[in-house]
Amino acid sequence: xxxxxxxxxxxxxxxxxxxxxxxxxxxxxxxxxxxxxxxxxxxxxxxxxxxxxxxxxxxxxxxxxxxxxxxxxxxxxxxxxxxxxxxxxxxxxxxxxxxxxxxxxxxxxxxxxxxxxxxxxxxxxxxxxxxxxxxxxxxxxxxxxxxxxxxxxxxxxxxxxxxxxxxxxxxxxxxxxxxxxxxxxxxxxxxxxxxxxxxxxxxxxxxxxxxxxxxxxxxxxxxxxxxxxxxxxxxxxxxxxxxxxxxxxxxxxxxxxxxxxxxxxxxxxxxxxxxxxxxxxxxxxxxxxxxxxxxxxxxxxxxxxxxxxxxxxxxxxxxxxxxxxxxxxxxxxxxxxxxxxxxxxxxxxxxxxxxxxxxxxxxxxxxxxxxxxxxxxxxxxxxxxxxxxxxxxxxxxxxxxxxxxxxxxxxxxxxxxxxxxxxxxxxxxxxxxxxxxxxxxxxxxxxxxxxxxxxxxxxxxxxxxxxxxxxxxxxxxxxxx
Amino acid sequence: xxxxxxxxxxxxxxxxxxxxxxxxxxxxxxxxxxxxxxxxxxxxxxxxxxxxxxxxxxxxxxxxxxxxxxxxxxxxxxxxxxxxxxxxxxxxxxxxxxxxxxxxxxxxxxxxxxxxxxxxxxxxxxxxxxxxxxxxxxxxxxxxxxxxxxxxxxxxxxxxxxxxxxxxxxxxxxxxxxxxxxxxxxxxxxxxxxxxxxxxxxxxxxxxxxxxxxxxxxxxxxxxxxxxxxxxxxxxxxxxxxxxxxxxxxxxxxxxxxxxxxxxxxxxxxxxxxxxxxxxxxxxxxxxxxxxxxxxxxxxxxxxxxxxxxxxxxxxxxxxxxxxxxxxxxxxxxxxxxxxxxxxxxxxxxxxxxxxxxxxxxxxxxxxxxxxxxxxxxxxxxxxxxxxxxxxxxxxxxxxxxxxxxxxxxxxxxxxxxxxxxxxxxxx
Numbered sequence: 001x002x003x004x005x006x007x008x009x010x011x012x013x014x015x016x017x018x019x020x021x022x023x024x025x026x027x028x029x030x031x032x033x034x035x036x037x038x039x040x041x042x043x044x045x046x047x048x049x050x051x052x053x054x055x056x057x058x059x060x061x062x063x064x065x066x067x068x069x070x071x072x073x074x075x076x077x078x079x080x081x082x083x084x085x086x087x088x089x090x091x092x093x094x095x096x097x098x099x100x101x102x103x104x105x106x107x108x109x110x111x112x113x114x115x116x117x118x119x120x121x122x123x124x125x126x127x128x129x130x131x132x133x134x135x136x137x138x139x140x141x142x143x144x145x146x147x148x149x150x151x152x153x154x155x156x157x158x159x160x161x162x163x164x165x166x167x168x169x170x171x172x173x174x175x176x177x178x179x180x181x182x183x184x185x186x187x188x189x190x191x192x193x194x195x196x197x198x199x200x201x202x203x204x205x206x207x208x209x210x211x212x213x214x215x216x217x218x219x220x221x222x223x224x225x226x227x228x229x230x231x232x233x234x235x236x237x238x239x240x241x242x243x244x245x246x247x248x249x250x251x252x253x254x255x256x257x258x259x260x261x262x263x264x265x266x267x268x269x270x271x272x273x274x275x276x277x278x279x280x281x282x283x284x285x286x287x288x289x290x291x292x293x294x295x296x297x298x299x300x301x302x303x304x305x306x307x308x309x310x311x312x313x314x315x316x317x318x319x320x321x322x323x324x325x326x327x328x329x330x331x332x333x334x335x336x337x338x339x340x341x342x343x344x345x346x347x348x349x350x351x352x353x354x355x356x357x358x359x360x361x362x363x364x365x366x367x368x369x370x371x372x373x374x375x376x377x378x379x380x381x382x383x384x385x386x387x388x389x390x391x392x393x394x395x396x397x398x399x400x401x402x403x404x405x406x407x408x409x410x411x412x413x414x415x416x417x418x419x420x421x422x423x424x425x426x427x428x429x430x431x432x433x434x435x436x437x438x439x440x441x442x443x444x445x446x447x448x449x450x451x452x453x454x455x456x457x458x459x460x461x462x463x464x465x466x467x468x469x470x471x472x473x474x475x476x477x478x479x480x481x
Numbered sequence: 482x483x484x485x486x487x488x489x490x491x492x493x494x495x496x497x498x499x500x501x502x503x504x505x506x507x508x509x510x511x512x513x514x515x516x517x518x519x520x521x522x523x524x525x526x527x528x529x530x531x532x533x534x535x536x537x538x539x540x541x542x543x544x545x546x547x548x549x550x551x552x553x554x555x556x557x558x559x560x561x562x563x564x565x566x567x568x569x570x571x572x573x574x575x576x577x578x579x580x581x582x583x584x585x586x587x588x589x590x591x592x593x594x595x596x597x598x599x600x601x602x603x604x605x606x607x608x609x610x611x612x613x614x615x616x617x618x619x620x621x622x623x624x625x626x627x628x629x630x631x632x633x634x635x636x637x638x639x640x641x642x643x644x645x646x647x648x649x650x651x652x653x654x655x656x657x658x659x660x661x662x663x664x665x666x667x668x669x670x671x672x673x674x675x676x677x678x679x680x681x682x683x684x685x686x687x688x689x690x691x692x693x694x695x696x697x698x699x700x701x702x703x704x705x706x707x708x709x710x711x712x713x714x715x716x717x718x719x720x721x722x723x724x725x726x727x728x729x730x731x732x733x734x735x736x737x738x739x740x741x742x743x744x745x746x747x748x749x750x751x752x753x754x755x756x757x758x759x760x761x762x763x764x765x766x767x768x769x770x771x772x773x774x775x776x777x778x779x780x781x782x783x784x785x786x787x788x789x790x791x792x793x794x795x796x797x798x799x800x801x802x803x804x805x806x807x808x809x810x811x812x813x814x815x816x817x818x819x820x821x822x823x824x825x826x827x828x829x830x831x832x833x834x835x836x837x838x839x840x841x842x843x844x845x846x847x848x849x850x851x852x853x854x855x856x857x858x859x860x861x862x863x864x865x866x867x868x869x870x871x872x873x874x875x876x877x878x879x880x881x882x883x884x885x886x887x888x889x890x891x892x893x894x895x896x897x898x899x900x901x902x903x904x905x906x907x908x909x
Contacts, residue, residue: 044567047545050517072583072613073486074493074518077525083488084883087865100488100842100866109483113587113614124485131487131843143515144583144614147553174515175553175584394542395571414534415542466509466537468573479567 005267007171007186009179012267015369019178021389022396022477028367028387029375037367037389044479048391050174052140053078054183057215059170061086063244064135066102066128066165070121070152071142072109079103085215085429089242092219092430104128108144117145121155129163135245138190139169146173166245168194179366180391181263181342184214187240188268192275195248201276202253209299210257210278211236212265214343216429224435225260225286228316232300232308252276256302258295260434261285261343262370284374285343286434287426287442288351289317289324316436324354327443332356334450337401339363339392339411340427346374348410348426353381355443361386361404363397363411388476398465399476408450420460422453483616483811488842488863490784490809490880493613495582496526497621497655498628499543502578503527503535504653506686509574510538511606512545513561513592514582518613519543526618527654530880531887535654537574544568548584558590565595569604575687576605578628586612607632617811619706619784622652626710629680629690638695638718643746645676645696647720649710650703651728653681656787657882661891662728666702669739669894672755673748694718698745702728703786704824705810705817721745726824727789731798731898732760733829734790759895766899774906780805780834780852782845782860783879785812789824791859791878794898796831803834805852807845809861809879812838857905876905 010017020040021028031037052075060067060082069075083101090098104127106112106120121139128137141152152169160167172186209229213222226236237250251257257269257280269280281298284291293313300309334357338348345364352359359382364371367389375387386404388396394415401409401419409416413423424446432438491497495514499522502510512518523540534540546564548557561579568577579592596608609628611621626649648666651659663682670677678689678696699714699722701707711722723745729738736756743752779801781788785808795801806825812818818838826833837848846867849855858868861879868875877885878892891897 043563044571045545045547045564047512047519047541047543048516048547049520049541050515053517053520072493073489073491073617074496074521074525074583074613076489077492077496077521077523078517079488079525080529080881080883081524084862087883097869098866100863102487103489104485104487105489107483107486107489108614109616110614112483113583120485127485127487142583144587147584147587174517175549178516178547178549180517392541412540414539464537466542466572466574468571471571 005185005189005271007182007189008177009182009185009366010177012368017179018367018389019365020480021367022480023387024384025362025375025387026379026384029372029379032367032372040480042393042479043481044395046393046395048178049180051177051180051183051186052142052172052174054180055140055170055172055187057082058184058187058240059138060101061089061215061242062136062138062240063242066104066132066134066137068121068124068128068137068139069103069105069142070108070117070124070139070145070150071105072144073105073107075142076103076105082215088430089219093242102128102132102134113144113148116148116150118150118155121150121152122159125155125159125167126163129165134165136195137165137167139167141169141171141173143174146175166195181366184264185267188265191248192268192271195245196251199249199252204255205235205253206255207233207235207303208250208254209234209236210251210254210272211238212257212259212268213238213241214261214264215241216427217241217260217434218428218430218432220432221434221438224432224438228292228296228435229299232305232312234299234303234305252278254278256280256299258282258299262346263342263366284350285347287344287347288354288439289320289436290354291347291350292435320436320439323440323443327355327447330447331450333358334407335360335404337361337404337406337409339397339409342366342371344427346378349378351426358382359385360406361388361400363388363390363392365389365391395467395471396476398467399472399474402472403476415465417456418460418463418465420457422450422456424449484841486841490840490861490863491617491619491655491811492522492526492529493618494615494621494624495580495611495613496522497618497652498580498609498611498625499621500527500535500618500654501622501625501652501681503538504681505690506684507537507573507575508578508686509568509572510543510578510580511564511568512543512580512582513557513585513590514545514548514580515584516545516547516549518582519545530654530657530659530882532882533886533888544572553584553588556588556590557585558592558595561590561592562595562598565599565606569599576607576633579606579608580611581609583613586610586614618655619652619810622655623707623710626707630710630713633687633690635691635694640695641697642676642692642695643697644674645678645692646670646698646700646742647678647680647693647696648700648702649680650701650706650786651681655880656784657878657880657885657887658890658892658897661887661889662893662897664889665891665894665897666729669735669755669759670742673739673743673751675746694720696720698723698742700725700742704789704821705785705812705814726820727786727793728893730790730893730901731794732763732895733797734793735894736760763895763898770902774902776801777857777874778802778804778854779857779859780849780855782807782849782858782864783809785810785821787879789821790892792825792834793828794901797829798898799902801857802831804855805837805849806834807837807839807848809840809845811840859905874905874907874909
């Protein structure tokens with residue numbers, strides 16, 4: 001029997017997965033093939049991000065859908081964030097009559113925890129239908145619904161018979177994974193099990209690419225990506241951000257698949273290959289010229305357009321070269337520390353080499369086969385640097401930053417800024433980051449923020465971090481055991 | 482039983498407790514919860530009022546046991562124990578509060594014993610049962626205050642401080658204006674020579690909370706929150722409570738409020754003087770803006786205190802006409818509903834608005850739709866969609882807010898009246 005992927009990244013069969021490790025990058029790349037990174041854990045940790053958050057973020061902008069959270073109220077926190085991206089995204093797309101995502105929460109309480117919440121879930125799904133008659137109703141599970149053992153599948157099957165909407169359960173209980181990207185997988189598993197099901201391959205549209213994009217890609221990045229692909233004659237089926245049932249149903253008709261983020265839809269693309277024979281390209285995020293080249297060539301090869309893409313890259317590069325040269329002259333030699341999600345952190349790490357900057361430290365949430373190949377590449381570029389396998393863990397971050405003293409920090413700025421370090425980010429959900437043309441914005445942003453660190457320098461004199469002075473002298477990885 | 486809700490106007494009790502505790506100087510919560518709760522509650526509560534974040538720990542810097550499947554099955558007490566031991570080594574705080582999430586709450590981890598163990602060693606570590614399924618964020622705020630009463634407040638105050646008042650009932654970070662409002666009310670009470678414990682605004686911390694048991698009066702600026710806390714202060718420390726039905730805003734409401742405080746503390750004359758001086762200040766400005774703003778018929782959606790405050794100010798002091806008022810708090814006691822209804826209907830000259838209690842977006846939108854004469858809607862980001870669909874003038878003053886960054890802006894007292902009128906000014 002075929003192994004069905006559980007949607008939990010720790011349980012993938014074709015790679016080892018580590019989430020807690022710290023040390024030298026060369027050491028890491030030597031240990032990983034020998035399975036010597038150890039199944040460590042942290043005996044002190046700070047908050048992670050749960051997979052429900054990622055499932056919700058991935059889907060909340062789907063058209064004609066209602067989102068039922070089978071949870072207490074708190075688990076709608078991620079909807080506040082995702083709804084903001086959704087609303088702003090509508091404005092960016094020119095839809096000034098912006099709508100909220102329709103989120104219905106079962107609001108599990110004390111009584112439901114004891115007696116079960118299935119009846120409430122039934123009601124909530126029916127309510128979703130009577131209020132909006134959507135094409136799809138997504139049902140997200142939670143830690144609570146998982147632990148009390150509500151039979152979501154049974155409720156969904158039962159209510160599905162009453163209403164014409166497609167009811168799609170997304171199994172995303174937070175306690176089942178340390179890796180929030182598992183939540184993306186849960187969303188795609190739901191697509192394949194409840195929407196595509198046994199849909200036939202259909203007629204292949206020879207210029208159509210399934211492009212899987214996380215919600216953190218801004219609209220201007222989407223248009224840049226679509227422009228680049230359009231210029232070499234590839235049409236895009238953009239999923240799932242601002243997507244629709246029709247677009248999901250079109251997935252089997254595409255000639256090939258790719259993603260904008262490396263930990264997005266990677267397992268799903270494998271499944272599409274096995275089920276429909278749709279080939280896929282799995283490279284890197286298209287941030288910076290070199291990454292964009294790599295990403296584009298990966299896709300072009302699947303459309304027999306390698307030569308055309310190479311020609312195109314040359315043209316684009318001529319346009320952005322003056323900018324890259326200017327940035328290089330100003331940024332050369334700057335020492336950089338990066339903290340980001342898997343896709344962004346590696347893209348950023350490769351990007352800064354374009355500007356002749358030097359990587360001194362990096363935090364990334366997961367170490368797996370993909371990390372290994374990316375890291376070998378980075379080790380060749382930069383030699384040994386400090387690697388922290390962590391989903392932020394700000395206490396380790398500030399410790400490392402205070403020792404490494406980088407010239408710039410790339411990542412969520414809250415803590416590095418308090419140390420007075422110039423900060424910038426390549427995660428800009430509402431503004432440009434990707435492709436060739438947007439490099440102008442990204443490059444200038446990085447440069448201008450580095451050359452003018454006034455705010456961080458000044459706030460550092462007043463801002464308070466919660467750590468004892470003694471912590472900064474300790475080994476940053478003291479609590480990984 | 483709690484209701485199924487669309488686009489709720491609150492987070493869970495864990496979110497409420499965390500937002501309150503992280504607003505206290507040098508206090509750190511330690512989450513004993515699943516791996517997403519720190520982010521969910523920061524994104525859904527602490528940052529949804531005024532957009533900014535708690536200063537000391539926030540989002541993924543909150544210590545957390547990140548309970549996984551094996552902890553759910555085997556229990557997470559040992560993991561918690563190790564986290565506290567390390568937290569005490571690394572983190573610099575005056576108090577640590579273990580906050581339980583749903584996961585720990587359901588499996589029934591004995592967090593009290595872990596906290597006790599550290600208390601016996603002299604460490605300020607306290608356990609709080611705050612699992613999300615216990616209720617909404619307003620419940621979490623009450624849980625936080627109870628935790629302070631149980632663990633921090635001086636149990637045997639030496640003597641009464643007749644000049645000290647506790648100012649409670651304002652939910653930190655949930656109320657977009659919480660900090661600016663506390664500043665304005667504190668400013669006014671200081672003019673009456675009072676010392677004010679707010680617990681939560683910037684320089685206040687454990688010291689002020691400790692001393693709260695020697696206060697002369699509790700002032701609770703909410704029509705319904707902290708009923709049990711008020712009782713406990715009264716029973717344990719003999720501190721009476723003055724419950725004011727909203728955040729006082731504008732000349733009429735603030736004068737009535739200050740007069741009531743004066744009456745409770747024998748400072749009637751002082752109150753009169755402050756009122757006179759402040760009204761002079763306020764009306765010097767107002768007389769330069771006569772006729773600049775056209776009359777509006779308005780509706781308000783939000784938590785009880787905010788809707789009362791906005792309605793009473795705009796109706797009593799600005800001659801706008803209230804249309805529809807929707808209270809999104811989960812008010813469950815009939816006498817609380819009555820107090821809220823009274824505050825909204827007993828207006829000076831104005832006709833009263835119609836009043837509804839619901840936190841469900843579908844019901845809110847459908848209710849608002851019945852009031853087609855409304856021109857101005859004061860509400861939360863959730864109602865922005867409705868306002869745009871009707872072409873209404875729109876202003877965010879309540880949770881959830883993802884569109885206005887608010888630091889010290891106030892919608893309270895005399896200065897807040899001016900600020901609010903500036904904010905809702907429109908020459909369209």
